[in-house]
Amino acid sequence: MMDWTLFQQIGVPLAGVLAVLSAVRLARSRGGLLSGLFWLSLWTAAAVAIAFPDTTTQIARTLGIARGADLLLYCAVLAGFIGFWMLTVQQRRAQRDLTMMARAVALHHARRGGDAASTAVCAAVAPAAVAPAAVAPAAVAPAAAVGEPS
Amino acid sequence: MSATPPNRHGVYIIVAAFHEERAVGDVVRGLRVAGWPDVVVVDDGSADRTAMVAGDAGAHVLVHPINRGQGAALQTGISWAVAQGAEIIITFDADGQHREEDLDALIAPIRAGHAHAVLGSRFLEHADAVPLGRRLLLWGAVWFSRVVSGAQLTDAHNGLRALSAEMATHVDITLDRMAHASELIDQIVRSGLPWQEVSVRVRYTEYSRAKGQRGSAALRIVLDYLLGRILR
Numbered sequence: 001m002m003d004w005t006l007f008q009q010i011g012v013p014l015a016g017v018l019a020v021l022s023a024v025r026l027a028r029s030r031g032g033l034l035s036g037l038f039w040l041s042l043w044t045a046a047a048v049a050i051a052f053p054d055t056t057t058q059i060a061r062t063l064g065i066a067r068g069a070d071l072l073l074y075c076a077v078l079a080g081f082i083g084f085w086m087l088t089v090q091q092r093r094a095q096r097d098l099t100m101m102a103r104a105v106a107l108h109h110a111r112r113g114g115d116a117a118s119t120a121v122c123a124a125v126a127p128a129a130v131a132p133a134a135v136a137p138a139a140v141a142p143a144a145a146v147g148e149p150s
Numbered sequence: 151m152s153a154t155p156p157n158r159h160g161v162y163i164i165v166a167a168f169h170e171e172r173a174v175g176d177v178v179r180g181l182r183v184a185g186w187p188d189v190v191v192v193d194d195g196s197a198d199r200t201a202m203v204a205g206d207a208g209a210h211v212l213v214h215p216i217n218r219g220q221g222a223a224l225q226t227g228i229s230w231a232v233a234q235g236a237e238i239i240i241t242f243d244a245d246g247q248h249r250e251e252d253l254d255a256l257i258a259p260i261r262a263g264h265a266h267a268v269l270g271s272r273f274l275e276h277a278d279a280v281p282l283g284r285r286l287l288l289w290g291a292v293w294f295s296r297v298v299s300g301a302q303l304t305d306a307h308n309g310l311r312a313l314s315a316e317m318a319t320h321v322d323i324t325l326d327r328m329a330h331a332s333e334l335i336d337q338i339v340r341s342g343l344p345w346q347e348v349s350v351r352v353r354y355t356e357y358s359r360a361k362g363q364r365g366s367a368a369l370r371i372v373l374d375y376l377l378g379r380i381l382r
Binding site for chain 2 (some may be wrong): 088089092095096098099102103105106107109110111112113
């Protein structure tokens, strides 16, 4: 125990703490069951592999890989690819949702162009309040003028 | 405005526009003056006055609040046109490269009941009008389309096409950027409905070439498309 390297002295407690934390998370059933089990086994395996480096070498040997470090390297590269792929899928889904949202907004605010004179279209496209506001006072004024003499 | 010829009623022309305030007004006016009443401009989140210019020119205007790419904008326009009761939907580029004169030939096979999709091709007759660099690039795109879609096309990524309302229900563009052109062909082929190409000309102006796709974008288009096929 006491002839552990510095790396082991830091790495084993760190991985151990993380393993315990993920076990607690799993017990409280926070997050998914599958991802909980995944992280628990990952950190446990990490603690074991750092504490007893020979175990990874033995596993590597049975697979026909010379060194345990190589096995870990291959696993890390594979994990990187899988992680990247999952991010890509997620990213695409998010992009698609964003497009559907933009489309919903565009469809909701669609403005039909005037089929007659293009001047009518100009009025429709200009800030919506302008045209009615310009008409309204004119419509009110005659009414008031009529009302006053009586 | 001249009276609309009867065969043009129910034809909606979709123009996807991103930062096209310089060209889109003339494109819309040109189409409307030529007797195409329903021009739909989908402003794809432009920061300039594209939407206003298009509306002033008499187009129906839909605005994406943020930029989503040409494929997304076309699908928005197609969805809207279908909801308006469109019989035929045409996609038309905003940069002035397509010619109004080609449109009657484009819708004729659909009106006659021979086809549900008609794709404009630069290479059926007027191949020499296409600049050499473009021609080489498009030759690659055509070859790619033949391999992956099995469609015997003479042109690919030509933005001028006509779809019947029925074909439009088979079309759902999900590739937001330029790879939508290949996706669209896939969906047309898979619909099982008849389609054909007709010869069109493209105006290669300095403006349209500057706005067009660079050759270096080809790789990205291929990657987008393949990823779209895998992830669907």
